[in-house]
Amino acid sequence: MLKEIAAVAVTTLVTGVGLYWYFRFQWVLPLKRSVAAKEKELAEAAQIRWQMKKTEKQLQEEIETTIQELTSTNAKLIERAREMKTLYEVASSVSTQIGQSESSLSAIVSILTKALRAEICVFYMLDAEKKVLEAQPGAMGLAYDEVDRQQIDLSDKQNSTVRVFLEGSPESMGEFAPADPERNNLCRVQSLVLEPLRQETKTIGVLRVGSLKKNFFTQDQIHLVHLVAEEASVIVEGAMLYKRLAHTAEELKRLNRVKDDFLSTVSHELKTPLTTIKGFIAILLMEEAGNLNDQQKQFLKMVTGSVGRLEALISDLLDIAKLEGGVAMETEPVSLIELAKACVESLSVRAGQKNIKLEGEFPSSMPVVLADQQWISQVIDNLISNAIKFTPEGGRVTVSVQDKGGLALVCVQDTGVGIKEEERQNLFHKFYRAPSHAAMNVPGTGLGLAITKSVVEKHGGNIWVESTKGEGSKFYFVLPVAKTYAPAEAA
Numbered sequence: 001m002l003k004e005i006a007a008v009a010v011t012t013l014v015t016g017v018g019l020y021w022y023f024r025f026q027w028v029l030p031l032k033r034s035v036a037a038k039e040k041e042l043a044e045a046a047q048i049r050w051q052m053k054k055t056e057k058q059l060q061e062e063i064e065t066t067i068q069e070l071t072s073t074n075a076k077l078i079e080r081a082r083e084m085k086t087l088y089e090v091a092s093s094v095s096t097q098i099g100q101s102e103s104s105l106s107a108i109v110s111i112l113t114k115a116l117r118a119e120i121c122v123f124y125m126l127d128a129e130k131k132v133l134e135a136q137p138g139a140m141g142l143a144y145d146e147v148d149r150q151q152i153d154l155s156d157k158q159n160s161t162v163r164v165f166l167e168g169s170p171e172s173m174g175e176f177a178p179a180d181p182e183r184n185n186l187c188r189v190q191s192l193v194l195e196p197l198r199q200e201t202k203t204i205g206v207l208r209v210g211s212l213k214k215n216f217f218t219q220d221q222i223h224l225v226h227l228v229a230e231e232a233s234v235i236v237e238g239a240m241l242y243k244r245l246a247h248t249a250e251e252l253k254r255l256n257r258v259k260d261d262f263l264s265t266v267s268h269e270l271k272t273p274l275t276t277i278k279g280f281i282a283i284l285l286m287e288e289a290g291n292l293n294d295q296q297k298q299f300l301k302m303v304t305g306s307v308g309r310l311e312a313l314i315s316d317l318l319d320i321a322k323l324e325g326g327v328a329m330e331t332e333p334v335s336l337i338e339l340a341k342a343c344v345e346s347l348s349v350r351a352g353q354k355n356i357k358l359e360g361e362f363p364s365s366m367p368v369v370l371a372d373q374q375w376i377s378q379v380i381d382n383l384i385s386n387a388i389k390f391t392p393e394g395g396r397v398t399v400s401v402q403d404k405g406g407l408a409l410v411c412v413q414d415t416g417v418g419i420k421e422e423e424r425q426n427l428f429h430k431f432y433r434a435p436s437h438a439a440m441n442v443p444g445t446g447l448g449l450a451i452t453k454s455v456v457e458k459h460g461g462n463i464w465v466e467s468t469k470g471e472g473s474k475f476y477f478v479l480p481v482a483k484t485y486a487p488a489e490a491a
Contacts, residue, residue: 104235106138112209112228113140116221120189120210123197123232124152124161133161133206141210161206164194168203170229172222174215191216195229199237207232260321271314278307316447319378320430323454329372331459333482336369336376336401336408337362343380344399347388355393358384361400367481369408375455376479382448383412383475391416391472407478419467427465428453452477 105123113121120141124133133152156162164171172193189210197205207229211217217225281304283289285297292300344360351358369376380399387397395415402409419427423434431446456463456477467473 104239105136105232108228108232108235109138109140112225115224116209116211116217118209118211118216120208122208123205124165124208125197125205125236126165126203127151131155133165160192160194161208164196165203165206168196168198170195170226172217174217188212190214193217193222193225195225197229197233197236199233204233204236256324260325271311274307274311274314278304278311281307313445313447316445316451319451320447320454323451323458329375329455329458331370331372333368334371334373334376335366336371336410336479337366339373339377340380340399340401340410343377343384347381347384350385351388351397354388354391354395356388356391357396358388359396359398361398363401363403366401366403366408367483369459369479370482371459371479372455376459379452379455379477380410380412382452383477386448387412387414387416387473387475390414395472403481404478406481406483408481409476409478411474411476413472413474415472418469418471419465419473420469424465424467428463 109121109123112118118141122139122141123136125136126132127134130151131154133154135150152159152161154162154165157166160171160173170193172191174191190213191211193209195207195209196203197207207225209217209225281300284292285300285304340362341360344358348358384397384399391397391414397415398411398413400411400413402411419434426432427434428449430450432450433446453463456479459479461477461479463475463477465473465475
């Protein structure tokens with residue numbers, strides 16, 4: 001009986017142990033593993049959430065920082081735009097008032113005061129004779145500033161404006177201590193920016209900008225004042241140069257008038273005795289005062305030639321004085337064909353004396369020009385005379401007139417010595433004689449071509465030369481035709 005009970009007990013115990021381990025492995029352990037996994041997931045989730053909160057905070061901080069930087073950048077951009085606008089307005093104002101430093105500085109004061117919202121803006125310029133810095137017209141806010149505000153004596157070295165002028169270094173002050181010497185010279189000004197106006201190595205003035213508020217000016221605004229001061233220095237220098245040039249130009253005009261008056265007076269005074277000399281020489285050569293030997297006649301002819309050259313010089317001087325003095329051209333319808341024919345005819349004897357063939361090539365008709373007949377005849381005469389002078393014996397001079405459709409072209413061509421290329425550029429200058437021509441001992445004043453050019457240009461035309469050394473020259477000039485008149489026919 002006991003054995004059976006023991007057997008049952010053992011069986012039951014074994015079965016219980018088996019069931020325990022069975023349930024432990026089949027249910028309890030998986031459950032514990034599941035709970036552990038859940039705990040791990042919750043821990044990871046908590047970690048992720050904490051990390052996200054941390055990241056969110058960082059992002060928020062970064063966004064706030066970025067917004068602050070963008071706000072600061074935007075403010076700087078606005079400030080730069082305002083600065084650029086101010087400089088543009090300064091440059092625009094100056095460009096319309098070239099040579100007027102007072103007007104330009106007054107305009108800058110107005111622009112700068114508006115841009116900086118400053119109560120005070122003054123340009124002080126040096127008066128070297130009085131040894132003072134003098135406020136320029138257009139200054140703003142002087143009632144707030146120094147007691148002696150229109151002029152500051154350079155001996156007052158405690159004065160900030162004088163100090164900046166003498167040292168040539170900018171200064172800026174945002175607040176004044178009670179014991180500051182500058183405080184004694186100020187009424188209500190709390191902030192100051194002072195910039196020297198410099199020309200190369202010397203200081204010529206000071207730009208003084210002030211506010212009634214403490215620490216008012218930012219570094220950007222101080223920089224803007226510096227840029228404007230540099231611009232103002234250029235303006236003042238330009239105005240001073242402009243005044244010097246204007247004074248020089250006026251002095252040159254005065255001297256030119258004196259020269260013209262002198263030439264005119266002297267020329268007229270010389271003409272009268274020359275005419276008398278020429279007349280008496282003619283009487284002597286006609287032997288009305290007695291017989292002359294051959295040597296005496298030769299001497300008198302040499303004097304006659306010299307008088308003729310002097311007359312030509314005086315005539316040219318009078319002509320150039322008239323042209324430079326603004327003589328008016330008395331224009332009328334003129335046929336260049338007829339003028340050129342008359343000039344060829346009048347100079348044919350002179351050409352014949354050198355055995356030079358002088359001929360004309362003219363169309364049957366062409367439009368007339370509006371011209372001063374006397375002056376244009378002189379132009380053609382000068383060109384033909386020069387051609388005869390520089391053409392060797394047996395050569396040829398040809399005068400032609402052509403219709404170029406709206407322009408009348410006159411050409412004087414010779415087979416003379418020609419002109420070097422380097423000499424042609426100065427050929428129409430007053431008193432210029434080409435070195436190669438001067439060596440030929442050909443008489444002349446060096447004024448003929450200058451007169452010719454001036455006359456042609458006063459008629460709205462143009463003149464030029466084409467030449468090759470040793471092969472002759474072609475002198476051309478053109479005049480606009482008179483379109484409202486019928487063509488002139490050759491006689």
